[in-house]
Structure formats: structure tokens, C-alpha cells
Amino acid sequence: MFNRWQEDWSGLADPRVPRERLDSLKYIPLSSGDPDVYLSFGADLRERFESNDAPVFGTGKNVAQNYLISRAEAHADLHVGPHLQMFVQLQSDFAPGKTQLTTVDQDHLGLEQAFVTLTEPVDHGTLKLRVGRQQFAFDMQRFVSVRDGPNVRQSYDAVWADYEKGSWRFISFYSHPVQTKDERIFDDVSSGKFTFGGFRAERKLTEKINLAAYVARYTQADAHYLTVSGNEQRNVFDSRMTGVAGHADWDVEGMKQTGLVGGKDVQAWGFGSLAGYTFADAAWAPRLGIQADAASGNRNPGSHTLGTFNPLFPNGAYLALAGYTGYTNFIQFKPSLTVHPSRTLKMMFGVAAQWRQTTSDAVYAQPTVVVPNTAGQPGKYTGTYEQLRADWACSRAVSFALEAVHFGVADVIRRAGGHDSNYIGVQVALGW
Numbered sequence: 001m002f003n004r005w006q007e008d009w010s011g012l013a014d015p016r017v018p019r020e021r022l023d024s025l026k027y028i029p030l031s032s033g034d035p036d037v038y039l040s041f042g043a044d045l046r047e048r049f050e051s052n053d054a055p056v057f058g059t060g061k062n063v064a065q066n067y068l069i070s071r072a073e074a075h076a077d078l079h080v081g082p083h084l085q086m087f088v089q090l091q092s093d094f095a096p097g098k099t100q101l102t103t104v105d106q107d108h109l110g111l112e113q114a115f116v117t118l119t120e121p122v123d124h125g126t127l128k129l130r131v132g133r134q135q136f137a138f139d140m141q142r143f144v145s146v147r148d149g150p151n152v153r154q155s156y157d158a159v160w161a162d163y164e165k166g167s168w169r170f171i172s173f174y175s176h177p178v179q180t181k182d183e184r185i186f187d188d189v190s191s192g193k194f195t196f197g198g199f200r201a202e203r204k205l206t207e208k209i210n211l212a213a214y215v216a217r218y219t220q221a222d223a224h225y226l227t228v229s230g231n232e233q234r235n236v237f238d239s240r241m242t243g244v245a246g247h248a249d250w251d252v253e254g255m256k257q258t259g260l261v262g263g264k265d266v267q268a269w270g271f272g273s274l275a276g277y278t279f280a281d282a283a284w285a286p287r288l289g290i291q292a293d294a295a296s297g298n299r300n301p302g303s304h305t306l307g308t309f310n311p312l313f314p315n316g317a318y319l320a321l322a323g324y325t326g327y328t329n330f331i332q333f334k335p336s337l338t339v340h341p342s343r344t345l346k347m348m349f350g351v352a353a354q355w356r357q358t359t360s361d362a363v364y365a366q367p368t369v370v371v372p373n374t375a376g377q378p379g380k381y382t383g384t385y386e387q388l389r390a391d392w393a394c395s396r397a398v399s400f401a402l403e404a405v406h407f408g409v410a411d412v413i414r415r416a417g418g419h420d421s422n423y424i425g426v427q428v429a430l431g432w
Contacts, residue, residue, distance in 0.1 A: 002148075003135070004075055005087040005113070009040045022432065036081050044073040048401075048427035052322065055100065056365045057409055057418030059372050067097030069105065069151040073112060083120060089113040093151045104150035109185040112155055125165030133157050133178065138200070139212065139240050140251060141315035142272045142293075142327065149316035152180050157190040167204035171214075173197055177313065193221035196312070198236065209243035218312060223261055225308055226362060226375055227301045230262025234310060250275040261306050268309040270295040270327060272318075276338075284339040291336065291352070293319075297329025297361030301376070307361070314367050319352075320387050322405040322423035323366035330364070330382070331355040344393040352387070355380045356412075363413060372416060379412035401427040 001007050011017055012027035013035030031037035048069050055062040075089035091112040095105040115132030133155050138144040147154035158175035174197035176190035198216025205211055216236040223232035240253035250273070257268040276289035295309040311327035319325060319332070336350030356363060362375035363382050385407040392400045405423040413419075 004042055004044070004073075004089070005077060005085070005115075005117075007040070007042070007077070010035050010038060010079070013038070034081060036079055038079055040077040040079075042075050042077070042432055044071070044429070044431050046071045046427065046429040048425055050321075050423070050425045052421070052423045054419060054421035055323075056369060056371055057324065057407075057413050057416075057421055059413075059416055059418045062100065065098055065100065067095055067099075069098070070094045070096070071151050071153075075113070083118060085117040085119070087113060087115055087117070091153070095151060103180045103182075104147065104152045107152045107180050107182050107188065110152075110180070110182075110188045111186055112153065122163065123165065125163055128160075128162040130158075130160040130162070134160065136160065136173070137315075138214070138238075139242075139253060140272065140274070140318060142253060142318055143238070143255060143270065143312045143314060145313050145315035147313065147315060149321055154178070154313055155188075156196070169202040171200040171202075173200075195219045206243075208245070209241070211239075211241050213237075213239040218259075218310070225261060225298075225306060226370065227298060228262040228264045228306055232259070232261045232310075234259040234261075234266055236312070247278045247280055248276070249278070257310065264304055264306040266306050268296045268307050270309050270311065276336075284341055287338040289336040289338060289350075291332070291334040291350070293327070293330070293332040293334075294357060295327050295330055297356060297358040299358045299360050301360055307358070311367055316366050319366070320385065320405050320423075321403050321425050322385075322407065322421070324385065324405070324407045324421055324423070325354055325382065326364040326366040326368055328364040328368050329357050329361040331357055346391045348387075348389045350387045351384065353384045354382045356382055359412075363416075371413060371418065374412055374416050377412050377415065379410060381410045382412060383407055383409040397431050399429045401425075401429075403427075 009027045012023060025041045028039040051066045053064040072092045073089055078086040089112045092109050093107045098105060113133050115130050115134045117128060117130045119128050135146040135155050137146050155178040156175035158173055161172045163170045177194050177196055178188050178190045181187045196218050198214050200214030202212040218234040218236055220232040235258045237256040242251045252273045255270040257266055259266040272293045274291050276287045278285060278287040296307045298307040309328050314327055316323055332352050332354045334350050334352035336348055338348040340346050359378060359380055360376055363371040385405055388404045390402045394400055403425045407421040409418050409420055
């Protein structure tokens with residue numbers, strides 16, 4: 001599974017279940033009288049070759065690069081009956097050939113997750129308490145994600161409480177997001193200088209329609225924006241609705257942000273939507289999709305209000321793996337076509353046009369990297385990109401992915417020294 005700690009291997013306690021190679025390490029019984037007391041081991045390997053001829057559109061010192069990003073993970077999962085779980089996962093991430101390294105590219109050896117979960121029935125519902133280093137994500141991972149697209153995933157030193165009863169689910173959490181240092185092994189850190197916590201409620205309105213909302217508090221010491229620096233305190237208000245009606249599907253999310261950065265008041269917002277219609281009876285089951293996204297920028301740099309949206313912990317793959325544009329001061333309109341040539345192969349082709357929400361603020365690359373010399377310059381239109389994505393599940397344990405992006409820049413980027421950009425990523429992932 002995507003979250004390996006959600007796997008249940010207790011079915012291997014039944015001797016009638018056929019065994020595969022190394023299944024003896026997937027289920028190691030620790031009690032002869034209780035099949036739910038066991039230890040399980042697992043591992044993941046992801047290798048992706050990336051070619052990017054113009055990071056940040058080739059501005060500044062950004063030059064063409066061809067490199068490999070390699071992620072290896074290994075975990076141990078201990079179940080002590082149905083109520084207690086202990087999970088530990090290590091990671092080792094490298095980026096050979098990449099000369100412009102960031103904190104999401106490399107971590108020679110680190111503790112990715114290490115937590116304890118207690119599960120108890122309470123008032124005809126289920127309460128789960130999880131404490132320790134862990135990963136969590138909300139919804140489409142537009143704003144809160146495990147950051148699976150880049151190399152080093154996002155972990156949180158957190159306390160998490162989750163209660164499910166009937167059609168309701170309630171979540172309360174408080175975390176210190178983990179930051180990668182990579183100066184020596186096991187040196188990733190978190191502290192009270194960077195926090196994220198809140199309360200979330202989810203409601204299943206019907207079998208196919210869901211509603212969710214949460215309020216959260218995001219704080220960061222010594223944050224930097226184009227017009228202000230200082231301690232950042234953002235109040236986050238988010239709501240989302242998803243549904244399926246016949247062959248149509250939709251996902252709509254909106255976020256409001258208030259608070260303070262330095263001496264400026266925050267008034268920012270973000271919006272994301274996906275909708276589509278699937279021709280299920282046609283060959284390859286084509287789905288016509290439409291995606292519309294937007295996020296605020298800073299309209300008046302000289303005022304006491306900061307309008308620049310903070311995408312928090314975004315999933316780099318939501319827009320495109322190329323990372324040419326981020327979820328700040330932008331508007332995007334993207335039609336797409338998705339087909340399934342076979343049960344295990346999915347292909348998507350999309351064309352997206354993008355604009356700035358305000359020309360007073362800059363053009364941003366993922367996640368909030370300023371494209372130099374674009375703030376305050378004329379021209380809302382920033383460019384158009386074409387995206388091709390293919391995902392092939394070769395087997396239960398092996399997958400292959402290909403993504404290609406061409407971004408044709410507009411004048412505001414070209415005047416800043418940027419140019420059209422091309423990206424290709426080829427990935428193989430193995431799980432055991």
C-alpha cells in the first residue's frame with residue numbers, strides 16, 4: 001500500500017494460504033495462541049531518471065541537468081494484537097548527477113517514521129492514537145502531503161488522534177514538521193520553531209459524496225517573502241467536497257489564510273478543482289477532465305497586508321513533476337484526456353494555460369521559489385505547458401511511470417532571462 005503501515009499480513013497465519021518467496025519475513029508469528037501478534041518486514045525502492053533543460057526556466061544560475069534520484073526505504077511493523085502497533089521506517093535518498101541539490105533531494109540515511117499506534121473501540125466507534133515520527137496527508141495532497149513526488153518525503157513529529165463512528169470521522173493533530181539537514185546520518189530535526197496542528201471533520205453525505213473541513217495553525221520562525229521577513233503565524237481554514245454521480249466525478253477544495261508575517265497581516269486564499277466524465281462503455285474508457293486552480297498573490301507590496309498564499313506542504317506531482325510553477329500567485333486552466341489501453345496501463349495528456357493572479361507579485365516555481373525579476377513586471381499570462389503521463393503496473397510489486405512536460409513561457413518570464421523548458425522523468429518502483 002502507499003502507506004506501508006496500513007498493511008495487514010495476519011492472513012498468512014492460515015497455513016492454507018499459498019506462500020510466495022520471502023513470505024516468511026512478511027509474517028513472523030510471535031505468539032502461538034494469537035495470530036494478531038506478529039512482526040513484518042518490508043522495503044521499497046524507487047529510481048527515477050530526470051532530464052530538465054531549464055530549472056526555474058533557466059533564470060539565474062539554474063542550468064540544464066540530467067540526473068538520477070534514488071529512494072530506498074526499509075521498515076519493520078510490529079503488531080501486538082488488534083490494539084497496539086509499532087512501526088519503524090528508514091530511508092536513504094541520493095541524487096547522483098544533480099549539481100543543484102535542495103533539501104528534498106538527498107538524505108544519506110535518516111529515520112523516516114517511528115511511531116506507536118493504539119486502537120480502541122469507543123462508544124460504537126474506533127479511536128486511534130498515534131504518537132511519534134509519522135507521515136500524513138489530506139485529500140488530493142494539494143496543501144498537506146507526504147511529498148512523494150520529490151526524493152525525500154515529508155515526515156512530521158506528531159501526536160495524532162482519529163475517531164471514526166458511522167459516517168463521521170474526526171481528527172485532531174499537532175506536529176513539528178521534520179527538516180532534512182544531511183550533514184551526517186540520522187540528523188533530521190524538528191522543533192517548536194516550525195509547527196502545524198489543527199482539527200478536522202469528515203462526513204460521508206451519501207455513498208459517493210463526501211465533505212471535509214479543517215482549521216489549522218501554521219507557524220514558522222524567520223520566514224521570508226518578497227516584501228516582508230519575520231515570524232510567520234497563519235490560521236488555515238479549508239473545506240473540500242468530492243463526489244461521483246453516474247459517470248461524472250468532481251473534487252473541489254478551497255482554503256483561506258489569515259494571520260501575521262513579521263508586521264504584516266495575512267489575507268490569502270487558494271482554490272483547487274478537478275472534474276471529469278468517463279465514457280465507461282467506450283474502448284479504453286476515456287475520461288475527459290477539467291482542472292481549475294488558483295492562489296492569491298500580493299496585490300499591494302507597500303501595504304500592511306500580505307496576500308501571498310503559502311501552499312504549506314504541497315505535493316509536487318499535483319501540477320506536474322517538472323516543478324516549473326508553484327501553487328502561489330497563479331491561475332491555471334487544464335483540460336485533459338485519460339485513457340486505459342489495458343487494465344494495468346493508464347495514460348493522461350493535458351494542456352494547461354497559466355496566469356498570475358496579480359502582476360504585483362512574482363512568478364513562482366515549486367514550492368515557493370521566486371522567478372527572479374518578475375515581481376511588478378507587466379503581463380499576467382505566464383505560459384502554457386503540455387503534459388504526458390503514463391503509469392503501468394507491471395506486477396503487484398513493480399510499477400513503471402513516464403512523464404514529459406514542455407512549458408512555453410510568456411513574455412514576463414522571457415524578459416527576466418527565462419526560456420521555454422522541457423522535462424522528462426522515467427521511473428521504476430519496486431515494493432516488497
